[in-house]
Amino acid sequence: MFSRTPEMPTADQALPGRSAEMPVNNVNFINKQPICRPFAEGLESAYFAMGCFWGAERRFWEQPGVVTSAVGYAGGHTPNPTYEETCTGMTGHTEVVLVVFDPKLTSYKKLLAVFWEAHDPTQGMRQGNDRGSQYRSAIYCTSAQQLEAAMASAKLVQTQLTDLGFGEITSEIIAAPTFYYAEEYHQQYLAKNPAGYCGLRGTGVSCG
Numbered sequence: 001m002f003s004r005t006p007e008m009p010t011a012d013q014a015l016p017g018r019s020a021e022m023p024v025n026n027v028n029f030i031n032k033q034p035i036c037r038p039f040a041e042g043l044e045s046a047y048f049a050m051g052c053f054w055g056a057e058r059r060f061w062e063q064p065g066v067v068t069s070a071v072g073y074a075g076g077h078t079p080n081p082t083y084e085e086t087c088t089g090m091t092g093h094t095e096v097v098l099v100v101f102d103p104k105l106t107s108y109k110k111l112l113a114v115f116w117e118a119h120d121p122t123q124g125m126r127q128g129n130d131r132g133s134q135y136r137s138a139i140y141c142t143s144a145q146q147l148e149a150a151m152a153s154a155k156l157v158q159t160q161l162t163d164l165g166f167g168e169i170t171s172e173i174i175a176a177p178t179f180y181y182a183e184e185y186h187q188q189y190l191a192k193n194p195a196g197y198c199g200l201r202g203t204g205v206s207c208g
Contacts, residue, residue, distance in 0.1 A: 007125055007133060008092050014077035015090045021080055022181045024070075029188040030061060033068040036181070039100050043067055046099045046111055047074060047140035047176050050119040051127025053095035054189040055198030059118045060099045061188070065106025069188070070098045072181040075138055075172065080180050089133045094172075096140065098179060108146055112153045113207035115139065120203050121171040122161060128199040137169075140176035147175060153207070160205045 026036045039045070050056045053071040061069045073081050076092025086093050099111060119127055121137045141147040150173050158169050181187075190196050 007089075009077065009090050011077045013090065014092050015081065015085050015088070017078035017085070017091070018080050022072075022082075022183060024181045024184050024187060028068045028070075030191050031068065035068055035070040035098075035187065039067070042102065042104070043100050044103050044108070045142050046101065046108060046146065047096050047138075047142070047179060048099065048111070048115045049075070049094040049096045049136065049138035049140070049172075050115060050121075051095070051135050051137070051200055052130055052198070053097055053182070053186065054196060055200040056095070056118070057097045057188065058190045058198065059114055059200065060097055060111065061191075063101075063106060063111070063114060065104075065110075066099055066101050068100045070181060071186050071189075072096055072098060072179050073134075074140055074177050074179045075136075076133075079178075083183055083186065086134045087132065091134075093134060093180070094136045094138055095134050095182075096138070096179060108149055109153070112139070112150060116153065116157045116205055116207050117202050119200050120166070121157070121169045122167045122203075124170045128201055130199055136172065138172040138174075140172075140174060140179075142176050147173070157205055157207070161203060164204055166203055
């Protein structure tokens with residue numbers, strides 16, 4: 001249920017990328033917290049992909065207990081890709097949100113609820129009108145506990161989706177691969193551009 005589709009490029013087919021990391025301003029536009037490691041002691045990180053990362057990041061930064069967030073690329077082969085390269089489908093990456101949260105103020109379970117409720121995890125290589133491998137759904141887990149919680153939540157959500165007439169979950173749920181930061185203009189995009197595009201739509205699933 002939770003594996004990549006055959007449309008993904010192999011490592012040999014993927015674009016070569018580069019050794020240099022994407023330069024980003026290590027300041028969250030909204031609250032001035034750092035968006036790059038190291039983060040403050042006691043904070044935890046999670047990674048979610050649910051379509052265009054502009055709207056996905058906003059869903060998470062709005063949550064109580066989320067300290068900072070950033071967007072980038074993960075799940076593919078190309079090191080330090082650009083946005084244009086990722087959009088070709090030849091990096092293997094999807095658009096990902098890094099969520100840094102305080103477990104004393106929120107929980108991973110609550111973040112999983114945001115993930116499942118905010119998009120359609122059954123669409124494969126697309127999300128709404130956005131089509132391509134960079135829009136696929138994924139949960140990239142930073143611990144064995146996160147992976148166990150994500151898999152368990154997917155089984156519960158699948159029951160609801162089936163009852164609502166949707167198909168099988170296509171979300172990729174694996175240990176977190178390398179996360180590459182996206183270009184500076186993508187970071188907290190909808191805070192900088194409030195009228196910007198957001199195509200996220202839920203299915204009616206409720207994890208409350």
